[in-house]
Amino acid sequence: MTLTKSNVNVEAQAIEAKKASKQLMVLSKEERNEALLHLADVLERDYETILEANEKDLENGRKKDFTEAFMDRLSLSKERIADFAQGLRDVAKLEDPTGQVLSDWTLENGLQVEKVTVPLGVIGMIYEARPNVTVDATGLALKSGNAIILKGGSNAINSNQAIVEVMHKGLEETKIPKEAVQFIASTDREATNQLFTMKEHVDVLIPRGGGKLIQAVVENATVPVLETGVGNCHIYVDKAADVEKAINILVNAKTDRPAVCNAAETLIVHKEWLAENSTALITALKENDIQVHGDDHVLEVIPNAVPAGEEDWANEYLSTDIAVKAVDDLTDAIAHIETYGTKHSEAIVTEDEKAAKTFLALVDAAALYHNASTRFTDGGALGFGAEIGISTQKLHARGPMGLPALTTVKFLMKGTGQIR
Template sequence: MSIKENVVKKSKRANEAAKDLANLGSEIKNEALLAMADALLDRKDYILEENEKDMEYGRENDLPESLLDRLLLTEDRIEKMANGLREVAQFDDPIGEMMEMKKRPNGLKIGKVKVPLGVIGIIYEARPNVTVDAAGLCLKAGNTVVLRGSSSAINSNKAIVKVIAKAAYQAGLPEGSIELIESTERKAVQEMFKLNDYLDVLIPRGGAGLINAVVNNSTVPVIETGVGNCHTYVDSEADLDMATEITINAKTQRTGVCNAMETLLVHQDVAEEFLPQMVDELQQRDTTVKGDDRVQEIVDDVQAASEEDWATEFLDYILAIKVVDSFDAAVEHIDEYSTKHSEAIITENYTKAHKFTDIIDAAAVYVNASTRFTDGGQFGLGAEIGISTQKLHARGPMGVNELTTTKFIVFGEGQVRE
């Protein structure tokens, strides 16, 4: 069977299953999610064995440590994946929710109800936990899912899908609800771009190259999850101890994720007091610091930052730092280089804090907190399908509600239009 035939076959199966899944009750969907969680734990040894094959391949091919960390599964991470499914099972089922109902002068009652999107294709890189998160959220919202991960995680993804799909089907979900495209050839992804007859939406989750390829080439509608070139601005009226803790967390708590800070902006009035200690703290954590001319004048052993650095999502222990003259200069820098993911200000000034939240254009804007909180679990949404940085349909962490659409329901008593 050719790559195209295989992709079409699996997408068609998912499309056929979507018709039945859309009308399943909450009880069966929740039972399936709980069964999937139990199966992950029951088969964790098998999943870890398959994951080790991917880790060996990654080490042999010199994958960066940040990517190896994203690829790695442990007993703790599998348990968190299972807990994520259990949490999603506890959420209210959005399907069938009547959002509004109005009575027109002619007696028609017109309402709007939530319904599934249908068949969701997920194209993602490296992280095998996405396989579980995506499947769980899609199923809860009444959608079937066609998964296509990267070659670096193929053994892990195949093992996970084998385990959770069997559990889901035994619990009553229609076969075809969870499909995995196992081909690691680029052609498989290219075929998904054109499957408008079977896929209702594509969601890319990964680096800029992947996201741009999907957005620029797909005829299937796309929900764009964005690259995270995230900034933190330390204002002239910041609590510097707080700023230090937030900076360390935002940069080093986990570097290879989209909500990690990549650029630190520091007001000139606090730069000489704040930067020496801050840079020392970062370097003690093996972080390479790149700074503009003013940073290098204040702190020794700092690499020169280039224009390219301001626009780079490092996903590594690298941080670019710039000294700015004013609040407005910080905002101008963010406006120019932001990917509209997550942006933060550290300040004790109430007026500046509110001005920052009003004028910064991003999916998540923070005052006195780490950008690392931009996450479905941290926002109370359970597992997330991704962080949308676009403005249509969904923005920010995408949970169950963001994987639905609506339709109008009209009740009449024999009315006809004149």
Template sequence: MTLTADVVTSVKEKAKKAKHVSKKMGLLDTEEKNEALLHVATALEKHSHFILQENQKDLQVGKEKGFSEALMDRLMLDQDRIHEFAESLRLVTRLTDPVGEILDEWTLDNDLYVKSRRVPLGVIGMIYEARPNVTVDAVGLALKAGNSVILKGGSSAISSNKAIVNVIHEALDQTKIPRDAVQFIEQTDRSSVQAMFQLKEWIDVLIPRGGASLIKTVVEESTIPVLETGTGNCHVFIDQTANVKKATKIVINAKTNRPAVCNALETLIIHRDWLKENGDTLNEALQEHHVTVHGDKEAESFFTDVVPAEEADWMDEYLSLDLAVKIVDSIEEAILHIDQYGTKHSEAIVTEDEKNALIFLNEVDAAAVYHNASTRFTDGGALGYGAEIGISTQKLHARGPMGLTALTTTKLLMSGDGQIRH
């Protein structure tokens, strides 16, 4: 991909503007940031007609290009969704501001006083696909944590994102937060993303949010540190002691509540003994919710119209009403399957055996592990973080839903009286 001078210059200028105001952002007090976010929330609802009008342009293009049902769902806005992301901003204003928090303090033998304080990251580069609500979530969390943010949304949502950012900029002009704290890259080709990768001097961290190929590209090609979010090949394991009503309810919710999101169930692992007793009940529920089962020969004995499973079925994030089904003889076999194919996002066990529950919770390596609950709770709002900026599946700095504190770092502050080191 050829990087033109015009693209590099444009992206760099936006990054410089964001960097220039980032110091001011770090000095704003909580009340000033909250007032600005409340003003933005009101403006988004007030100008919802304009946003929806622009969103229709994206939906029309998506229809013409034959976007999948899952992608169209992520792209689509209505009055309720605009109200939801305005409310998410209001929720963020009610969350404790992490900036300035003293994490630790101590005095050395030489009377040098040391304290560790939480401070903003600085400039966050947000690279994401499809969902216009991410524009609002990223802005709300970044600004509340005292950061500037550079937004690079996907081409599929360009009209919606431009409209949302226009409304945000006009609202910020009435507040203490400068509009330069929110930068939006309008170029829709990938060269603008490549340009961001080289701006380590101006951007402090990149956060990719989208499909596996996007995340892989950012992680492998960026010179800037990356807070890595991950795809969700999520599993539910039903062991031999699971309550049938509980298990069925959890599976149906995890698979069908919103199949196009990253915390939806993709592979169901079932203990053979449980399936022999309760397969009919589960099959009936899956049929009722129009779920297509992908399984092996054994699964064909219990489920209707099974699609023969291939290796890809254990690895793919369907984001649809398709479900891979694996039949096992033990919890050890279930965990082995998750270790091999999981993406370290969200995994669940349904069991009445406390010993098995502890084994699963302790041995499964994922950002979120559940006992007798749906994987759909891996979400910043659902878990009390407020609007999330993404779900981290890595192990450094932040893991799981990334809320306000994940968008801060620490600074050591020392106070002395002429101390020198010998």
């Protein structure tokens, strides 16, 4: 079946989501948690349905000669679906982010004031070829009392649709209306464009994917956007860096999962450190099949490195390629990050506490590391449970966005007849 604009009605789906969000707001946290646990069981039970649909997407990917990294993000297995389910169970265990009294006080006239967390309402989620986002985003939305409209990329449309259909079957056996989870089953870009402008039905849009997708949402949406960012992450190896730490951190940040946004894409290395430790670095690069794109200084030191152009410094490779820049000092390293960084995750490896303190103070990014891998910029790794994205902006939320990022506040006033 070809999915086009003709067989979807985005506005009708948004209206249904808005109605469902009102029902969600009056459910207890126990009812929402029970629904998440049931969804986890249903996903594990019906995994074969999801895998059959995923195979259609994988076959399409093979025909289009998608990269290995892209296919890895797209590919599902029984084990990966079990991980999705466990993620829902983990989210269910987390503290309810809604209904929390952040502060309260009483005015001189006796009026009692409370500042309380409440759901955003309806979240529009626009993302690319990561079927796990379908489950993660749904779990976080429902846990926080929000309805969600999912618009995944066309390359994973069969997988995403099957996941949502399975979850809809599960929701029919819970207190949460299945209309609280909407999936736009269309490959037509016009369907996405419609979602951009539905301010009366959608409270916030969250784009998650490559730079072009995020830019398109930010530039064209009239609905408020919680902007996530691409990850051109840097590892700066200072002249006072411990050799073993530096190499282990670099290899982990580059090769653990090269296709994710918190993987390192650029190594900035102090020239003195490089001169003293080039043999150890070259050995590690070779053993881990890391292809270097280097500046003129690096080309003289590292065999088989290829010249880096301007595009390499800004590139999110999502592979085992890495750009390598040699610098004279910490100031040059920070300047390079300021020019090419995406405000995602940046790391310094050094035993010089003053240098580390300067780096952490001056580098503008959502997540900063001293002597640790950038791979920890992740909701699960930081104890948030599943994340809905990593915000690189400064308003409302920044960094890995877990449950608190999906709430706003209300001021509740209780009086005894006060007038002004």
